[in-house]
Amino acid sequence: AQSVAQPEDQVNVAEGNPLTVKCTYSVSGNPYLFWYVQYPNRGLQFLLKYITGDNLVKGSYGFEAEFNKSQTSFHLKKPSALVSDSALYFCAVLGDLNDYKLSFGAGTTVTVRA
Protein backbone atom coordinates (compact mmCIF):
# COMPACT_ATOMS: atom_id res chain seq x y z
CA ALA A 1 0.00 0.00 0.00
CA GLN A 2 1.12 3.55 -0.61
CA SER A 3 0.53 6.57 1.56
CA VAL A 4 1.73 10.05 2.34
CA ALA A 5 1.76 11.96 5.59
CA GLN A 6 1.74 15.70 6.08
CA PRO A 7 2.61 16.07 9.76
CA GLU A 8 1.55 19.71 10.06
CA ASP A 9 -2.05 20.78 9.70
CA GLN A 10 -1.02 24.43 9.59
CA VAL A 11 2.09 26.42 8.81
CA ASN A 12 2.30 30.11 9.59
CA VAL A 13 5.10 32.31 8.29
CA ALA A 14 5.79 35.99 7.81
CA GLU A 15 6.01 37.36 4.30
CA GLY A 16 9.59 37.26 3.05
CA ASN A 17 10.57 34.36 5.30
CA PRO A 18 11.34 30.86 4.05
CA LEU A 19 8.40 28.48 3.77
CA THR A 20 8.62 24.72 4.25
CA VAL A 21 5.74 22.26 4.03
CA LYS A 22 6.63 18.73 5.09
CA CYS A 23 5.69 15.46 3.43
CA THR A 24 6.79 11.90 4.07
CA TYR A 25 5.78 8.91 2.00
CA SER A 26 5.52 5.15 2.12
CA VAL A 27 5.62 2.95 -0.98
CA SER A 28 6.86 -0.53 -1.72
CA GLY A 29 8.86 0.47 -4.78
CA ASN A 30 10.09 3.70 -6.32
CA PRO A 31 7.94 6.70 -5.45
CA TYR A 32 6.53 9.24 -7.87
CA LEU A 33 5.77 12.34 -5.84
CA PHE A 34 3.68 15.43 -6.46
CA TRP A 35 2.70 18.70 -4.84
CA TYR A 36 -0.59 20.46 -5.50
CA VAL A 37 -2.02 23.72 -4.22
CA GLN A 38 -5.67 24.56 -3.63
CA TYR A 39 -6.96 28.09 -3.31
CA PRO A 40 -10.33 28.71 -1.62
CA ASN A 41 -13.31 27.32 -3.52
CA ARG A 42 -11.09 26.10 -6.34
CA GLY A 43 -9.86 22.77 -7.61
CA LEU A 44 -6.26 21.66 -7.16
CA GLN A 45 -3.43 23.03 -9.25
CA PHE A 46 -0.25 21.10 -10.01
CA LEU A 47 2.95 22.63 -8.58
CA LEU A 48 5.73 20.13 -9.24
CA LYS A 49 6.63 16.46 -9.42
CA TYR A 50 9.50 14.08 -8.84
CA ILE A 51 9.69 11.08 -11.15
CA THR A 52 13.42 10.44 -11.44
CA GLY A 53 16.70 12.33 -11.74
CA ASP A 54 17.81 15.35 -9.74
CA ASN A 55 16.61 15.25 -6.16
CA LEU A 56 15.85 18.99 -6.20
CA VAL A 57 12.79 19.71 -8.27
CA LYS A 58 11.73 23.21 -9.27
CA GLY A 59 8.11 24.03 -9.95
CA SER A 60 5.59 26.79 -10.43
CA TYR A 61 5.44 30.09 -8.53
CA GLY A 62 9.00 29.79 -7.19
CA PHE A 63 8.40 26.57 -5.29
CA GLU A 64 10.85 23.70 -5.13
CA ALA A 65 10.94 20.36 -3.40
CA GLU A 66 13.72 18.04 -2.35
CA PHE A 67 13.40 14.29 -2.65
CA ASN A 68 15.22 12.47 0.14
CA LYS A 69 15.11 8.71 -0.27
CA SER A 70 16.82 7.86 3.01
CA GLN A 71 14.32 9.95 4.98
CA THR A 72 11.40 9.09 2.65
CA SER A 73 10.57 12.77 2.45
CA PHE A 74 9.55 15.26 -0.21
CA HIS A 75 9.35 18.63 1.51
CA LEU A 76 8.06 21.66 -0.37
CA LYS A 77 10.03 24.87 -0.01
CA LYS A 78 9.98 28.48 -1.05
CA PRO A 79 12.85 30.80 -0.14
CA SER A 80 10.70 33.90 0.33
CA ALA A 81 6.98 33.48 0.99
CA LEU A 82 4.30 35.81 -0.34
CA VAL A 83 0.91 36.57 1.15
CA SER A 84 -0.55 35.15 -2.07
CA ASP A 85 1.01 31.77 -1.21
CA SER A 86 -1.61 31.34 1.51
CA ALA A 87 -3.52 28.21 0.48
CA LEU A 88 -3.99 24.51 1.15
CA TYR A 89 -1.12 22.32 -0.02
CA PHE A 90 -1.32 18.62 -0.78
CA CYS A 91 1.41 16.09 -1.24
CA ALA A 92 0.60 13.00 -3.33
CA VAL A 93 2.34 9.76 -4.26
CA LEU A 94 1.99 7.27 -7.08
CA GLY A 95 3.65 4.03 -6.09
CA ASP A 96 3.36 2.10 -9.31
CA LEU A 97 3.51 3.45 -12.83
CA ASN A 98 1.07 0.77 -13.91
CA ASP A 99 -1.39 1.83 -11.22
CA TYR A 100 -3.00 5.19 -11.79
CA LYS A 101 -4.15 5.65 -8.21
CA LEU A 102 -2.73 8.78 -6.65
CA SER A 103 -2.77 8.90 -2.85
CA PHE A 104 -3.04 12.34 -1.28
CA GLY A 105 -2.00 13.57 2.11
CA ALA A 106 -4.49 15.31 4.38
CA GLY A 107 -3.21 18.73 3.39
CA THR A 108 -1.38 21.58 5.11
CA THR A 109 -2.90 25.04 5.40
CA VAL A 110 -0.29 27.72 4.82
CA THR A 111 -0.90 31.22 6.10
CA VAL A 112 1.54 33.95 5.17
CA ARG A 113 1.09 37.13 7.18
CA ALA A 114 2.05 40.53 5.86
Place this chain on the structure above:
Amino acid sequence: NAGVTQTPKFQVLKTGQSMTLQCAQDMNHEYMSWYRQDPGMGLRLIHYSVGAGITDQGEVPNGYNVSRSTTEDFPLRLLSAAPSQTSVYFCASNLDRFGETQYFGPGTRLLVL
Protein backbone atom coordinates in the same frame (compact mmCIF):
# COMPACT_ATOMS: atom_id res chain seq x y z
CA ASN B 1 -11.23 25.50 -24.11
CA ALA B 2 -13.56 25.31 -21.13
CA GLY B 3 -11.25 22.81 -19.40
CA VAL B 4 -13.00 20.57 -16.89
CA THR B 5 -16.58 21.47 -16.10
CA GLN B 6 -18.75 20.06 -13.33
CA THR B 7 -22.45 20.38 -12.70
CA PRO B 8 -24.16 21.10 -10.43
CA LYS B 9 -22.06 23.36 -8.21
CA PHE B 10 -24.15 22.58 -5.17
CA GLN B 11 -26.78 19.96 -4.40
CA VAL B 12 -28.86 18.94 -1.42
CA LEU B 13 -30.22 15.39 -1.33
CA LYS B 14 -32.30 13.40 1.08
CA THR B 15 -31.06 10.04 2.27
CA GLY B 16 -31.90 7.37 -0.26
CA GLN B 17 -32.17 9.66 -3.26
CA SER B 18 -30.04 9.06 -6.31
CA MET B 19 -28.33 11.57 -8.52
CA THR B 20 -25.61 12.00 -11.14
CA LEU B 21 -22.74 14.43 -10.90
CA GLN B 22 -21.69 15.51 -14.34
CA CYS B 23 -18.12 16.00 -15.49
CA ALA B 24 -16.93 16.97 -18.95
CA GLN B 25 -13.61 17.95 -20.46
CA ASP B 26 -12.82 19.33 -23.89
CA MET B 27 -9.08 18.66 -23.93
CA ASN B 28 -9.25 15.14 -25.38
CA HIS B 29 -7.67 13.69 -22.23
CA GLU B 30 -7.74 9.94 -21.87
CA TYR B 31 -7.43 9.87 -18.08
CA MET B 32 -10.27 11.08 -15.87
CA SER B 33 -10.85 10.71 -12.15
CA TRP B 34 -13.35 11.45 -9.42
CA TYR B 35 -12.20 12.46 -5.95
CA ARG B 36 -13.98 13.41 -2.78
CA GLN B 37 -12.49 15.94 -0.40
CA ASP B 38 -13.28 15.78 3.29
CA PRO B 39 -11.76 17.93 6.05
CA GLY B 40 -8.55 16.43 7.43
CA MET B 41 -8.54 13.60 4.91
CA GLY B 42 -7.25 15.17 1.75
CA LEU B 43 -8.56 13.89 -1.54
CA ARG B 44 -9.58 10.29 -1.91
CA LEU B 45 -9.94 8.64 -5.28
CA ILE B 46 -13.41 7.22 -5.94
CA HIS B 47 -13.19 5.93 -9.51
CA TYR B 48 -11.02 6.58 -12.49
CA SER B 49 -10.90 5.91 -16.20
CA VAL B 50 -7.97 5.50 -18.56
CA GLY B 51 -10.08 5.81 -21.68
CA ALA B 52 -13.55 5.48 -23.14
CA GLY B 53 -15.12 2.23 -22.05
CA ILE B 54 -12.52 1.60 -19.32
CA THR B 55 -13.13 2.35 -15.66
CA ASP B 56 -11.68 1.11 -12.39
CA GLN B 57 -12.19 1.56 -8.69
CA GLY B 58 -10.20 3.89 -6.54
CA GLU B 59 -9.80 4.04 -2.79
CA VAL B 60 -13.45 4.65 -1.82
CA PRO B 61 -15.74 3.28 -4.57
CA ASN B 62 -18.63 1.98 -2.47
CA GLY B 63 -21.93 3.72 -3.15
CA TYR B 64 -20.76 5.21 -6.43
CA ASN B 65 -20.93 4.10 -10.06
CA VAL B 66 -19.24 5.52 -13.12
CA SER B 67 -19.28 4.99 -16.86
CA ARG B 68 -17.17 6.37 -19.67
CA SER B 69 -19.05 6.12 -22.95
CA THR B 70 -17.16 9.02 -24.53
CA THR B 71 -13.74 10.57 -24.05
CA GLU B 72 -15.34 13.85 -22.96
CA ASP B 73 -17.78 12.76 -20.26
CA PHE B 74 -17.30 10.93 -16.98
CA PRO B 75 -20.46 11.05 -14.83
CA LEU B 76 -20.50 9.90 -11.23
CA ARG B 77 -23.70 8.29 -9.96
CA LEU B 78 -24.78 8.09 -6.37
CA LEU B 79 -27.09 5.11 -6.19
CA SER B 80 -28.72 5.74 -2.80
CA ALA B 81 -27.34 8.81 -1.07
CA ALA B 82 -26.20 8.57 2.53
CA PRO B 83 -25.12 11.33 4.95
CA SER B 84 -21.58 9.90 4.82
CA GLN B 85 -21.46 10.99 1.19
CA THR B 86 -21.69 14.65 2.17
CA SER B 87 -18.51 16.02 0.69
CA VAL B 88 -16.97 18.13 -2.02
CA TYR B 89 -16.48 16.17 -5.24
CA PHE B 90 -13.78 16.98 -7.76
CA CYS B 91 -13.44 15.66 -11.25
CA ALA B 92 -10.01 15.73 -12.89
CA SER B 93 -8.57 14.89 -16.26
CA ASN B 94 -5.01 14.09 -17.31
CA LEU B 95 -3.14 14.16 -20.51
CA ASP B 96 -0.66 11.64 -19.12
CA ARG B 97 -0.29 9.15 -16.31
CA PHE B 98 1.81 11.29 -14.00
CA GLY B 99 -0.60 14.06 -13.20
CA GLU B 100 1.55 16.94 -14.39
CA THR B 101 -1.14 18.03 -16.76
CA GLN B 102 -3.93 17.13 -14.40
CA TYR B 103 -6.75 19.62 -14.53
CA PHE B 104 -9.33 19.81 -11.80
CA GLY B 105 -12.91 20.98 -12.14
CA PRO B 106 -14.34 23.59 -9.76
CA GLY B 107 -16.03 20.99 -7.58
CA THR B 108 -19.55 20.00 -6.56
CA ARG B 109 -20.63 20.50 -2.95
CA LEU B 110 -23.03 17.77 -1.94
CA LEU B 111 -25.08 17.77 1.25
CA VAL B 112 -27.04 14.64 2.12
CA LEU B 113 -29.64 15.09 4.83
